[in-house]
Amino acid sequence: MERLATQTLLSYKGLFFWLHWPGYLSNVVARPMLMVIMWALLGRFASSPEMVERFILGWIALSIPEILLGGIIQTFAYERSLGVLPIVIASPTSRAFLYYSRAGLHCVNGLTSFALSVLAAVLFLGLDIGSANWPTVLGASASLLVSGAAFSLFVGNIALLRVNWTSVLSWTRSVLMVFTGAIIPIDLLPGPLQPLTGALPVTHGLAALRQGFAGAGAGAVGGELAAEVAVALAYGVVGLALFVLFERTARDRGTLEYEA
Amino acid sequence: MSGLAIEAEGLRRVYRTGGRFRSGREVVAVENLGLAIEAATVFGLLGPNGAGKTTTVRMLATLLTPTSGVARVLGFDVVRQAAEVRRRMTFVFGGDRGLYGRLTGRENLRYFGALHHMRRREADQRSDELLGLVGLNERADQRVEEYSRGMKQRLHLARGLMPRPEVLFLDEPTIGLDPLAARDLRRLIPMLASQGTTVLLTTHYMQEADQLCDRIALINRGRLVADGTPGEIKRVFSRTIVVEAVLREPIADPETDLAGVDGLRYVDVSSDGPSQRLTIQLAEGSSTAPIESALANNLDGLTTREPTLEEAYLSILR
Numbered sequence: 001m002e003r004l005a006t007q008t009l010l011s012y013k014g015l016f017f018w019l020h021w022p023g024y025l026s027n028v029v030a031r032p033m034l035m036v037i038m039w040a041l042l043g044r045f046a047s048s049p050e051m052v053e054r055f056i057l058g059w060i061a062l063s064i065p066e067i068l069l070g071g072i073i074q075t076f077a078y079e080r081s082l083g084v085l086p087i088v089i090a091s092p093t094s095r096a097f098l099y100y101s102r103a104g105l106h107c108v109n110g111l112t113s114f115a116l117s118v119l120a121a122v123l124f125l126g127l128d129i130g131s132a133n134w135p136t137v138l139g140a141s142a143s144l145l146v147s148g149a150a151f152s153l154f155v156g157n158i159a160l161l162r163v164n165w166t167s168v169l170s171w172t173r174s175v176l177m178v179f180t181g182a183i184i185p186i187d188l189l190p191g192p193l194q195p196l197t198g199a200l201p202v203t204h205g206l207a208a209l210r211q212g213f214a215g216a217g218a219g220a221v222g223g224e225l226a227a228e229v230a231v232a233l234a235y236g237v238v239g240l241a242l243f244v245l246f247e248r249t250a251r252d253r254g255t256l257e258y259e260a
Numbered sequence: 261m262s263g264l265a266i267e268a269e270g271l272r273r274v275y276r277t278g279g280r281f282r283s284g285r286e287v288v289a290v291e292n293l294g295l296a297i298e299a300a301t302v303f304g305l306l307g308p309n310g311a312g313k314t315t316t317v318r319m320l321a322t323l324l325t326p327t328s329g330v331a332r333v334l335g336f337d338v339v340r341q342a343a344e345v346r347r348r349m350t351f352v353f354g355g356d357r358g359l360y361g362r363l364t365g366r367e368n369l370r371y372f373g374a375l376h377h378m379r380r381r382e383a384d385q386r387s388d389e390l391l392g393l394v395g396l397n398e399r400a401d402q403r404v405e406e407y408s409r410g411m412k413q414r415l416h417l418a419r420g421l422m423p424r425p426e427v428l429f430l431d432e433p434t435i436g437l438d439p440l441a442a443r444d445l446r447r448l449i450p451m452l453a454s455q456g457t458t459v460l461l462t463t464h465y466m467q468e469a470d471q472l473c474d475r476i477a478l479i480n481r482g483r484l485v486a487d488g489t490p491g492e493i494k495r496v497f498s499r500t501i502v503v504e505a506v507l508r509e510p511i512a513d514p515e516t517d518l519a520g521v522d523g524l525r526y527v528d529v530s531s532d533g534p535s536q537r538l539t540i541q542l543a544e545g546s547s548t549a550p551i552e553s554a555l556a557n558n559l560d561g562l563t564t565r566e567p568t569l570e571e572a573y574l575s576i577l578r
Contacts, residue, residue, distance in 0.1 A: 003374045006383075010371040014360030083357025086323050087419075091375035092347040252325045254275060254318075 004097070008104030015078045016071060016105075027070070032063040032113040033120035039183070040125045053128075056121045057213060058182030061206040063117040064110040064141070065148035065176055069169055071106035072152035077165040085160075086256045089247055099243045100236075102156070103149040110145050129213065136212030136221055140205050143225050147201035147232035154239035160246035161255075176202055201235065204228035265427055265458035266297035266320060271329035273315050273482075289315040291482040293329070297475070299426075302449055302459045304473035306466070306573060312482040313462040314353075317429050320460070321351045333427055350376075352420035354432030356412040361405030365396055365415050368404055369422055376423035383422070390418035395444065409436040417445065421452075428452065430461045434468060446472060466570035476569075478576055486576055490569055498572035499544040500525065503551060506561040510536040521550040525575060535560060541567070541575055 017023075039055040079085045088098060121127035155172050158165065177183055179193065180202035186194055197203045205228035208221035218225075250256045271293040277284035290312040297303045305313045318324040320331055322342040330337065336344040359368055366387055373383030391400045394414040404412065413436050420428055430449070434442040449472050453459055463469055469476055470490045478486040478493065486497035511517055515527050518538075523546030528539040540551060548564060567575065 002380055003377065006370060006374040006380060010360070010363060010367055010374070013367075014363045014371065017362070082360065083355075084360065086353075087358055087372065088375065090322050090346055090351065091372075092343060092377060093375050248325075251323060254273075254315075254324050256323055257318075 004101055004104075007093075007097075007101045011075065011079075011102065012105040014084075015075045015082070017074070017078065028067060028109050028112055029116055032059075032067070032117045035059055035063070035066075036117045036120050037124055040121070052125070054185070055183060056125055056127055057210050058206065060114060060117040060121060061140075061144055061202055061209050062176060062180075062182045063113040064144045065151060065201055066173065067113045068103070068106050068110045068145075068148040068152040069155065069172055071109060072103055072149070073156045073158075073165050073169050075102045075106075076156040076158075076160065080160075083257065089251075089256060095244050095247070096240055099153060099240050103153055106152070107145055107149055110148055111141070114141055114144070127213075131215040132213045133215050133217055134212075136216055136218050137209060139218055139225055140209035140212050140221065140228075143208065143228035143232070144202060144205035147205060147228050147235065150232040150235035150239060151201040154235040154242065157239060157242045157246050160243070160250050176200065179203075181206055198227065199231065199234075201228070201231055204231065263299055264296055265299035265301075266295060266303070266331075266333055266460060268293055268295040268316075268320070268331040269329060270294065271316070271319065271331055272327045273312070273319060273324065274327045289482055290319070290326075290479075293479065293482070293484055295331075295477060295484075295487075297458060297460060299334075299458050300453055300456045301474040302453045302461060302472050304469040304476040305460060305462045305479065306464075306469055306476055307479040308577060310481075311479045313479060314431055315482075316479070317351065317431050317460065317462060321349065321429050322346055323351075348425060349427040349429065350420040350423060350425040351429035351431065352416045352433055354413070354435035356409045356436070359404045359412055359415060359419075362403060364401045364403055365391060365407070365411075365418075366400045368415060369418060372419045373422045378423065386422055386424075387418070390421055393421075393448070394418045395441070410438055410441050413437055414441060414445075417448075425457060427458045427460070430459060432462055432464070434463065434465065442468075466568065466573055470569040478573065480577055493576075494567050494569055494572040498567050498575040500541050500567050500572065500575040501544060501546065502565050502567045502571055503538075503540040503542060503548055504561075504563045504565065505538040505540060505551060505555060505559060506532060507536040507538065507555065507558045508560045509558055511558065514538050518551065518554050521554060522546055526578065539571075541571060 036056055036059045039059045040052050042055060079088060122129055155168060158168050179197050180200050181197065182202060186197050204224040208224040211221050271290055273290040275287045275289055277287060293316060305316060307313050315324065319326050320333060320338055322338050322345050325339055332338065333345045334348050338345050363371065369387035369390065370383045373386060378386065391397050394417055396411060396414055399411065404415065407415065417433060434445055437445060446468060449459055461472065473490060475489055476493050477484055486493055488497065514529055518524055518527060518540065523543035525541040525543060530537045548562065552559060552562060
């Protein structure tokens with residue numbers, strides 16, 4: 001546990017380049033609040049008033065993987081660009097330990113973004129939380145956190161293959177925005193695509209979150225929560241397998257020490 | 261401790277250029293390399309740029325998969341038992357990458373200690389000890405991004421020593437170090453070997469290799485061309501004798517003047533005050549008499565000596 005804490009804390013501090021007050025306030029505090037306001041206004045002026053709450057809750061759910069994707073993908077990418085990757089890979093630490101410890105403190109940022117997005121929605125946009133069922137909301141946010149972290153680690157693997165991480169980050173964010181029901185209702189998507197949305201993080205957790213804010217109890221959303229956690233487990237297990245596979249590929253190709 | 265710490269048989273590594281969708285070509289970096297390195301010794305791997313030294317070290321350090329052949333570190337196969345190898349070895353590569361610039365020197369060591377299963381207290385004690393050893397005690401709590409290149413290189417060495425490795429790979433470790441720091445490092449390496457660590461060192465500095473290594477392997481174009489003690493390399497493999505000739509008057513083109521000397525391999529010219537010094541390499545068994553007659557009245561002195569490692573190296577590779 002002590003080693004996990006040391007690795008999590010120091011790799012976070014060493015690799016998280018916008019870990020300074022202006023960068024942190026801008027990315028973890030101001031951005032999620034501004035985004036929720038922007039989406040709400042977009043809903044109000046470009047669509048219909050009913051869409052406002054949909055957009056607000058959509059963004060609140062997305063705020064978690066948004067911050068996790070950026071932070072965790074950068075962790076992998078900067079390890080390569082700093083030349084630390086070979087040292088980390090050639091260490092005796094288990095691959096699972098190396099892999100999962102990268103998510104640690106970014107999850108705190110994810111929760112912070114989530115909480116601030118809710119706060120902004122309540123303070124500035126009049127989100128009604130009077131009927132919210134808080135255990136359900138908390139359960140949904142926990143499931144979003146776990147799936148967001150697992151998905152970000154899964155995507156972060158590509159840094160081992162020297163793929164340009166900024167473009168991967170952009171399209172991954174776009175996929176989550178379009179195909180999870182955060183902005184566009186899933187039933188408006190083309191038929192063949194609709195079943196695929198269930199394999200993405202956010203989709204089920206967001207459905208549970210919407211019901212939680214509407215007052216549904218944990219029993220009513222149990223299926224959605226379980227589905228979101230199952231998605232997280234799938235990305236977590238497949239991601240670790242890919243991490244091991246990509247490490248082997250990088251050793252075969254001799255690319256561990258290349259800069260991205 | 262005795263026995264072999266590092267072994268390689270028929271080691272081969274081929275790089276493929278080009279991409280998945282472009283045809284490329286194959287570059288053989290290491291070809292049929294065999295090594296047998298005794299435990300608790302300092303072993304030098306020498307060769308020109310592109311000879312395959314770094315590729316060899318990376319294969320032994322589990323960072324690169326050999327295309328074929330077998331390599332073992334402390335009896336463990338570097339491919340099939342990579343985890344066992346990683347528990348027992350570390351590496352230090354030259355250059356200033358490979359550290360977390362935003363962390364202090366002490367935090368870097370703590371992190372790398374944790375990667376090697378060291379507990380916080382143990383890692384802190386060890387880092388204090390090593391920061392003192394490499395002369396970074398006073399800068400230990402400063403961010404590494406503020407370190408000079410030489411300081412980063414010293415911190416790399418401390419990182420490599422954190423888990424008390426049984427095998428330490430040092431790839432050009434004195435690059436970027438000032439003469440004092442390089443001297444300190446050269447003092448440290450034999451001490452590590454005397455404590456039981458096997459050190460595999462690659463370097464371009466021949467004097468460093470001569471001074472530090474118990475045995476040396478010379479590789480060129482991926483192939484082993486000589487393997488022995490520094491003395492054996494100088495005497496046996498170079499098959500060269502060196503003649504130092506001091507001339508009263510400088511001559512413009514010594515190679516032309518000496519062209520008829522049997523076994524002439526190389527002439528190096530340097531100044532020695534007002535006179536000129538010729539360092540002449542002759543094939544083993546050649547006579548010095550033709551030199552004396554070619555230089556005749558201009559000759560102020562002539563001595564024969566064993567080649568230095570650098571001369572032997574150049575002679576073997578030429």
